[in-house]
Amino acid sequence: QSALTQPASVSGSPGQSITVSCTGTGSDIGSYNLVSWYQEHPGKAPKLIIYDVNKRPSGVSTRFSGSKSGNTASLTISGLLPEDEADYHCSSYTLSSTVVFGGGTRLTVL
């Protein structure tokens, strides 16, 4: 049950698009379309922004989108806003019927 691999940090300017990668294995991301992404602001609870690879819960901005290729999932944020500055976490369901998270990525909006 090794953690999924995410870059420690990414950055972008307002209005730009950024992509956060999340790499797993054939036992998790590669086996299911059950990848989720969470946005976490300091002192706040994580917020679900993407589930099942590319679906958005009600109320989540269309600027957030998800995709997957093989063992790697990606979160893309378009039209960056200052309030997008946060930590982003990916997770995946696994063949062991467990869930595994990534290490988290800090997004800085320059």
Added chain:
Amino acid sequence: DVQLVESGGGLVQPGGSLRLSCVVSGFTFSGHWMHWVRRAPGRGLVWVSRVNGGGGSTHYADSVKGRFTISRDNAKNTLYLQMNSLRAEDTAIYYCARGTEYTYGGSALDYWGQGTPVTVSS
């Protein structure tokens, strides 16, 4: 409004035990998978365990299997995590979280509590 409130954390010696509780409100508790997730100081989120709505199906991370037990009392709208044989590496903030109704096995978590801190130290 959906609310999840954890309690039961504290300071415990290595080898000791603690029981965490998570009282929920604002939704039909028995209709959801529930999870425990933890975050060690300066580290990312780590999934710990999950239990189905009826309480009969449980799953654990390898790091806690055999030491931690997840359970629930649907009549009391409460989720539990019994933690035994605690180690220094179990030191973390423990969060309870609700699995969504619309993902397989409740694998996406749509509501989280604020967490309860557990420190394992002599």
